[in-house]
Amino acid sequence: AQTVTQSQPEMSVQEAETVTLSCTYDTSESDYYLFWYKQPPSRQMILVIRQEAYKQQNATENRFSVNFQKAAKSFSLKISDSQLGDAAMYFCAYRSGGSGAGSYQLTFGKGTKLSVIP
Amino acid sequence: EAEVAQSPRYKITEKSQAVAFWCDPISGHATLYWYRQILGQGPELLVQFQDESVVDDSQLPKDRFSAERLKGVDSTLKIQPAELGDSAMYLCASSFHWAIQETQYFGPGTRLLVL
Numbered sequence: 001a002q003t004v005t006q007s008q009p010e011m012s013v014q015e016a017e018t019v020t021l022s023c024t025y026d027t028s029e030s031d032y033y034l035f036w037y038k039q040p041p042s043r044q045m046i047l048v049i050r051q052e053a054y055k056q057q058n059a060t061e062n063r064f065s066v067n068f069q070k071a072a073k074s075f076s077l078k079i080s081d082s083q084l085g086d087a088a089m090y091f092c093a094y095r096s097g098g099s100g101a102g103s104y105q106l107t108f109g110k111g112t113k114l115s116v117i118p
Numbered sequence: 119e120a121e122v123a124q125s126p127r128y129k130i131t132e133k134s135q136a137v138a139f140w141c142d143p144i145s146g147h148a149t150l151y152w153y154r155q156i157l158g159q160g161p162e163l164l165v166q167f168q169d170e171s172v173v174d175d176s177q178l179p180k181d182r183f184s185a186e187r188l189k190g191v192d193s194t195l196k197i198q199p200a201e202l203g204d205s206a207m208y209l210c211a212s213s214f215h216w217a218i219q220e221t222q223y224f225g226p227g228t229r230l231l232v233l
Contacts, residue, residue, distance in 0.1 A: 044227065106222060110158065
């Protein structure tokens with residue numbers, strides 16, 4: 001079974017600065033997808049960024065980018081120019097690329113609580 | 119922008135009572151997921167539907183939990199009887215089709231407290 005580990009329960013960053021959230025995963029598969037989801041307080045979880053394992057290029061979405069190290073099974077999220085609205089729980093998630101409807105569930109880490117200091 | 123709807127947002131119940139949660143996915147989304155999120159942890163899948171059929175309920179405690187999606191649109195998750203350990207956030211998510219679109223869109227969740 002796949003596991004996702006987020007070793008930083010809490011992080012803080014000064015507004016306008018850059019912060020990196022860590023995520024490692026364990027899998028024997030070669031085809032899979034990785035995601036970062038953001039869960040603001042009392043609001044729904046939204047997708048921040050996703051990465052296909054077969055792509056060597058790191059995904060980027062505006063101020064959010066990832067450092068995907070497939071051999072090391074590492075998938076970190078970098079937030080540049082941090083804003084107050086970035087404060088939230090961030091979850092790293094894994095999804096198999098295998099066949100069959102049941103293999104498409106997301107496996108989440110325990111999350112990292114990000115605080116943004118004005 | 120279309121969103122996944124869930125109700126109620128909060129539910130307080132006593133141990134041994136029955137509770138039910140409702141989810142309305144984004145229109146046109148064939149795949150629906152129910153997750154349970156215990157405080158301080160990431161969500162864990164309880165059940166996945168493709169249209170009206172269950173495709174994965176291996177993590178669903180079937181002695182007390184049930185889920186249905188009768189017309190392949192909205193869905194209900196029921197717990198009977200509720201236990202103290204069921205206190206958690208119950209999240210619903212949907213995606214266009216499990217084989218086509220990887221992104222799951224989440225609803226706001228139902229926070230359950232069992233006393």
